[in-house]
Amino acid sequence: MIAQSDKSGDGFSRRRFLANTSAFGVASLLAVPRPAAAEPPPETTRVRLTQDPAICLAPQYLAEELLRLEGFSEVEYVKVPTTAEFTNVLATGAADIKMTGVFDILPVLDAEQSVVVLAGIHLGCYELFGNDRIHAIRELRRKTVAVSGLGAGDHLFIATMLAYVGVDPGREVNWAKTNTFAESMRAFTEGTADAFLAFPPQPQELRAKKIGHVIIDTALDRPWAQYFCCVVAANRRFVAKYPVATKRALRAFMKAADVCAREPERAARFLVAKGYEPRYAMALDALQKLPYNRWRDANPEDTLRFYALRLHEVGMIKSTPQKLITQGTDWRFLN
Template identity: 45%
Template structure:
């Protein structure tokens, strides 16, 4: 297989040859780099889905083609946020919201944020009594659990408009916030990307804010990659290959969502082609080429500091918990 030299040729080859040919593409400069110090890596996987992890799922075969022959997708404890899989050493790399990575860094976890992936995973839906985030004062807001990523994200948005998310919001716990909304038990809830088509088609509530289009949230990543510090430091050549595979996979998701969705389903990562395609079309996978990953960490760390979730400054979080060396090299290689 010819070594692909740039993004445009890579994407054109994928589109012309079809999704299956994705797994025959070798990264452009790996053959001239030191061999990976390890051939093993553990990546997270939710067995029942997690559609916004599409690029992580598709990157595995690119990693294998690049010398990481033992790529394992593992699922940790489903009763905790998946960032805890990373901090507990169950996985080596993790996809999550910057807020969850930052919270781990604040707690002393030895992880490094490496790059952003995309934005556009969430939409706040409300009933007729809610026309803006400020209208949530005194309202019932549905969540799955306290301190998980939807609750944290909502709290940041609420604090941003001057409300106290602890004392001025009535948080309502439920197995399905969407169903609680339909039954009138809550006034608003945060809808995930795969829920949006059904909500829109049935006209269930209306959009209060979308992090795909509404500032400032649309200007920053909602999914970022972090790795265990000991893996990143001990295996830099392997880490660069892993990150390269993820970035190329992100490009594939952006350029040919239909083929990417088919690969995700055919390879057993996701159960629904339609939901996979919707996710790939709704999420902004092309943003990694224009957004500044460090700026996203800075923005979320500042919001979390203002909300009282962390004590560290954004500068301290960036210094302690980020490593942009690999991204900077790959941006040059991939002709950003």
């Protein structure tokens, strides 16, 4: 399901976008000189991202210096305390642009909130862990699965996996709502849940403690390894009002992803130095595992279509995949 798109109707090409990103680097981390200003400056010098509790979102943090190179003098990270608010901060306008999980954004698009997807950024951060009684996704039938909330991203992702192998997620699985990803992991480690969906640094912590085993690794196992798990999305009003700023901000995210792919050791040190993850080994393991350079060739539209179709089939979203793509995406800054 890999597709390349070189040129859009307005004449902006992915090739040109790639060429422009090649000129950038995280200044304080890689000591890359400031690029020449070859494009109009951003219409605003302020941009707000989010500080999320997930080190797989490393490009969002490394983007800080790159955003300054792109002309943003005010780069703010809004704290997001709960999973329920991950994407709501975009819809409400509390943040302008951020990385977010595909399954966090799909319900927002389905509700026709003021959010638009701009690009895919990486895949593979989620791993479905099970106990000794679970060795395949089908074996979750009539078992207990811990999720942060019904309708939350982890619930929807697991539901998609179940539906894909013929298990009815609405009737054949016992969902244990825990309110947070941390509590889902606690339920799994304490034995009150048979499975849960982990994301960095949770998989690294479980492997270090030799707890459970991986049922599905979305970085390796098909079809999940074919599709983005995380995308870059933005507030629709911000995109409409500040198109140049949007393009420059998106480029900073993508270049930051390239840094994670090319020099994970330096990126891990950056995360530790900034206090996003105190354990260098955990950060490095997560960064080395994830294919951060796949944004260059994978097609985000294929991702949205695949997952939206699964959720639509089991009644978890009302909109058709094509409606979500038509109304909730804007590829002109990348394609």
